[in-house]
Amino acid sequence: MPKHYTSRHSAVIGDVSIDFTAEAGRVSIADESGRTLGDAWTFAYVRDGGEAERPVLFLFNGGPGCSSIWLHLGGLGPWRAAVPRELDAAPVARDTLAPSPDALIDTADLVFIDPIDTGFGRLADGVEPAAISSVDRDAAITAQIVRSWLERHNRLESPVYLLGESYGTTRAALTATALLTAEEPVAVSGVAMLGQCVNAQETTQRPGNPVGFIAALPLLAATAWYHGKSAYGALALDEVVRRAHAFAVDEYAAALLTGEMPDPVVERLAGFTGLGAVELRARRLRVDKEEYRRLLLADRGLVVGLTDARYTLPAPAAGAGGPHVDAASVRLDPVFYAAARRLFTEHLGIPRKRRYRVAVAAHERWNYLEDAAVARFGGSAMPSPFALFDYPAHLAALLRANAGARLFFGTGYFDTLTTVGSLEHLLSQYGLPAARLREGRYPAGHMMYTDPHSSAALSADLRAFVREGTA
Secondary structure, three states: OOOEEEEEEEEEEOOEEEEEEEEEEEEEEEOOOOOEEEEEEEEEEEEOOOOOOOOEEEEEOOOOOEOOHHHHOEOOOOEEEOOOOOOOOOOOOOOOEEEOOOOOOOOOEEEEEEOOOOEOOOEOOOOOHHHHOEHHHHHHHHHHHHHHHHHHOOOOOOOEEEEEEOHHHHHHHHHHHHHHOOOOOOOOOEEEEEOOOOOHHHHOOOOOOHHHHHHHHHHHHHHHHHOOOOOOOOOOHHHHHHHHHHHHHHHHHHHHHHOOOOHHHHHHHHHHHOOOHHHHHHOOOOOOHHHHHHHOOHHHOEEEOOOOOOOEEEOOOOOOOOOOOOOOHHHHHHHHHHHHHHHHHHHOOOOOOOOOEOEOOOHHHOEOOOHHHHHHOOOOOOOOOOOOOOOHHHHHHHHHHOOOOEEEEEEEOOOOOOOHHHHHHHHHHOOOOHHHEEEEEEOOOOOHHHOHHHHHHHHHHHHHHHHHHHO
């Protein structure tokens, strides 16, 4: 099999036609001892005749264990998956691939990364998955991919940007410092994070952790507003979310911390969430996001989506078996997969017989604890209630080390996984310099780019973010 597949194409961005070269290829990855771990893949789109100083944006999804199919075909690249505009459309994949009018190829050269064992990539014979399944190892591998691409294309002097989605935001944070502190260092000019989860340890909903419920409230308020269950339906979405956040960190936080449930707080919480006062009191004002997806529209016999709360499916009958089906995923996944296969075979020249794995089950085996945190807590790598997951420290370190580096955060209002409230917590708790942060919020879900208006807004925001840093 060839190591690289190269082809020439054109894209129209605005009124400008842009010629570019697409290159898809394998990247062999080795550990510090020189042992081959496996192959990753990159899909690069480089503008023809561009300057060597032109920015390079490296993009990857998360999981961990996900390929880059979502970002690759979410509209930031030259092609996009043609997601039906109707949210209740049947999950049928037809005419799935289209040119993207929102592609960033006019602003930066794009390199989408599929980690080892995802997409067309595979582990080397005899290598166990554990060899690549930790935050530190993953960041080192991603840094190796970035550096090797820059070296092979003579682009070490180009401004480098990283864009990660979901767990990819953790990967981006650690990769940025891994690149900067390596024996062969590479400076990162900016990190963009879509659906950030670097502070998931603090904002996960666990018993006894009020922060998790405080951070979730803006999402619940947005979801209730969208489905006509909010007492604040006359207000704009952004205003509802901001009022919910203000209430969450003030009256709601005080109620959770003290264990008291005064009537005014219960009434306002009911107004934001669309749940009844009796239900809220029975739950001690703690509303679990997963339960909320089933509770909100129970009177209509519906369950809202996990990755995008705008989507709904009929609720299964009580006691019904069968696999779990998510309202958003069942509408989006088939379209993205079919679009990816068309892109690879019809435009990039990759043989149809090559199997592409959208995702592998890596989360269950993943070691989320950094080596530095293990050393801090006495050298025990076992799960511990005292473990430290300080991924935001990498963002702070990047900004301290590189005075020109900046961060961008993009969040979907209807994302039940990585919520806008979690971002509010990150911005308020970690002392990141506000002047070097940019933010976009979009009326869509975890993959906010599946909504046409949000896709255009996200592309415009990212375009401005990169251009601001290279002006």
